[in-house]
Amino acid sequence: MSKIAYETETNATLLAPYKSSKTLGTRIGYGILYFILGVIAIVQVYPLVWLFLFSLKTNQEVFGMSPFAFPQDPQWGNYVKAWTAGHIDVYFFNSVIYTVVAVLITVILASFVTFAITRMYWKLSGLVLGLFMAGYMIPLHSTLIPLFNIFKSVNLIDNPISIILSYVAFNLPITIMILTGFYRTIPREIEEAAVMDGCSVHRIFFQITLPMTVPVLSTTVIINMIYNWNEFVFVNTFLSSDKWKTITVGVNNFVGQYLTDWGAIGATLMISIIPVLIAYFLLSDRIVEGIAAGSVKG
Secondary structure, X not given: OOHHHHHHHHHHHHHHHHHHHHHHHHHHHHHHHHHHHHHHHHHHHHHHHHHHHHOOOOHHHHHHOOOOOOOOOOOOHHHHHHHOOOOHHHHHHHHHHHHHHHHHXXXXXXXXXXXXXXXXXXXXXXXXXXXXXHHOOOOOHHHHHHXXXXXXXXXXXXXXXXXXXXXXXXXXXXXXXXXHHHHOOOOHHHHXXXXXXXXXXXXXXXXXXXXXXXXXXXXXXHHHHHHHHHOOHHHHHHOOOHHHOOHHHHHHHHEOOOOEOHHHHHHHHHHHHHHHHHHHHHHHHHHHHHHHHHHOOO
């Protein structure tokens, strides 16, 4: 046996117990980590399970049994009652329309603004960005009376346009802030090469820059969607007709002066959660890509 082979075999023999103990320690560490993550996942998911069970109970079961008890006779009719008698179908589709329209307008406008601020050279770009970021610090409730007076003067009270405009205005700052961090990581050489090939500013934005921002756009879409879908104050302040209200306000239909239908309220809340969960599961990979892409320079 050669000297090199002998030394290699000797080193492998000496390191075998160390590798074995290292592998055992790694497995124990991963086991503890997976256990902790599993506990956290259960804690996070359990409220959804509890709400689902709550939506299948009667008022007697809600108040007469343990809050952790399973329903004795699942009341699937609570969902039918919520969808028909509670007019949740109308509120649900109103929420979808307001959310989709507001998200599209917000993302498009924020992309225009961010491209102009980060990729074009003009003196007031920093000031404009600062004005948008200042809007992010304005408390929502402090704007209710001024917005109500403005919408009233232009006949937009009890009009869906007032809700969409409010959503867009309050979501633009956070959307621009997220997009700005990503746009500044895009190499300018790509756009310079496009200019050398004769591309106009519009083609650079729509055919080159915008497709590159799809991951971070997915992040902004889900953030905007969650805010718009769960928003309550604007709808409750600016809309009075039942035909224009959203699902978050429609929950109040089951709260009466003498009786509250808690099972129907649970069913309504469960219905309102489903679209957000579906959107998150569909865009979850893109969201992770967008967060990771925006956090790494270059």
